[in-house]
Amino acid sequence: MRLTEVKTGDELDLGGLTLSFIETRLLHWPDSMFSYLKERKILFSQDAFGMHLATGAIFADQNPSETIKRECEKYYANILLPYSSKIIALLDSVGETGLEFDVLATDHGPIWRRPEDISRVLGWYREWAEQRPKLKAVIVYDTMWGATGKMAASIADGIRSSGVDVKILPLSGSDRSEVATEVLDSGALIIGSPTINNQIFPSLADALTYLKGLKPKNLIGAAFGSYGWSGEAVKQLNQYFLDMSVETVSDGIRALYAPEPAQLEECFKFGEAIADELRSRIEAV
Ligand SMILES: Cc1cc2nc3c(=O)[nH]c(=O)nc-3n(C[C@H](O)[C@H](O)[C@H](O)COP(=O)(O)O)c2cc1C
Known part of the structure; x- marks a missing residue:
């Protein structure tokens, strides 16, 4: 033979x-x-x-x-x-x-x-x-001057304060295969991008295109990002979620340029709300 x-x-x-x-x-x-x-x-x-x-x-x-x-x-x-x-x-x-x-x-x-x-x-x-949802969130973002990064940190604080584990992955220091590995172990995917030339930041497009092909399941999602005038990024990130069949738990959150303390407080609450939603979904299973 x-x-x-x-x-x-x-x-x-x-x-x-x-x-x-x-x-x-x-x-x-x-x-x-x-x-x-x-x-x-x-x-x-x-x-x-x-x-x-x-x-x-x-x-x-x-x-x-x-x-x-x-x-x-x-x-x-x-x-x-x-x-x-x-x-x-x-x-x-x-x-x-x-x-x-x-x-x-x-x-x-x-x-x-x-x-x-x-x-x-x-x-x-x-x-x-x-792929049962886990009580852990992953925040994937990029930033040019730190505004979206500050939002990411406050969202993470809000998630943690609700007792949910969170991993922050700035794309300046994480490759797409690391993103996929963390997503496998998470129940919530939170993505952040500044708006650049009416688009999301290119590194996000790279990571999300890759992730979409891997077809992760049972995730909830939420988007955020800083902008200067038109601010399309959050809407475009939501479209990625739709394409990946990831259910968004909010329309997302935006901050004009560097976020003010009040906006960072909003980000903190945004994180808390995502964590609470994740927990209630896991408990309902
Ligand atoms: C080259 C370039 C293009 C930009 N294009 C847009 C744009 O099309 N729409 C918008 O709302 N903001 C635009 N911005 C402004 C940024 O989104 C804004 O400065 C934001 O606070 C950057 O956030 P970050 O510090 O997280 O990178 C642009 C900034 C740069 C440098």
Whole structure:
């Protein structure tokens, strides 16, 4: 049998060892396929359970556990997130077949060999694929002279004061893959941009175009930004939310040039209101 001809359910005799092929239902690429070495209980999982981590420590348990979790999550958020419903179906079907794994060997990154690590990564995949809203908000923004940045800080203070965790990501120091990773772990996405030439700031367009393609789910959203005269940015950010099917919980908030203390107080309340809305939605589930 040539490898190019294998089909789901085929078995290949490797001279005493049997390699069986398990379809992944188009997980990532159309030709992606799990293969399973029966006698050794090794699952060659291709893209699944991997990460973009180049390390000489080839087993997951030889690396710091926080690094492994973060890199695994980053890979999921940036590569696999759009396929989440297929991943849930795959996890269900693998569970139903009762396949046992002693080793998960992925194409990218370290190999999983300890039972506790294997069940941990399977649990993470289910959690990330289900995308249940979390009691955490992420604020993604950019700023030319700090006005939108001040708004971001006050919104974050308001969120925190309501007991919700918040991560602030200024795009001057965060790349789009970091944004996607934080969004995976959040229930609210708050985006801020100054208006420049009647548009949003280009770095926001970059990050949001990327994020839109990853199809994050179960988020609430809100927009903010400073402006000088026409102030289109907030309206355009709301359009991104609409395109991403993210429900906005407000029309957004704008400040003329550098925000006055009264406007920063408004931003604080805006943050509180978003946090309260997030909490009540999570409690209602
Ligand atoms: C090149 C440039 C173009 C701008 N174009 C607009 C515009 O079209 N409409 C508007 O309302 N403000 C415009 N502004 C004003 C900024 O939005 C305003 O200064 C804002 O406070 C900047 O916020 P930031 O400090 O967060 O960057 C422009 C500013 C610059 C430098």
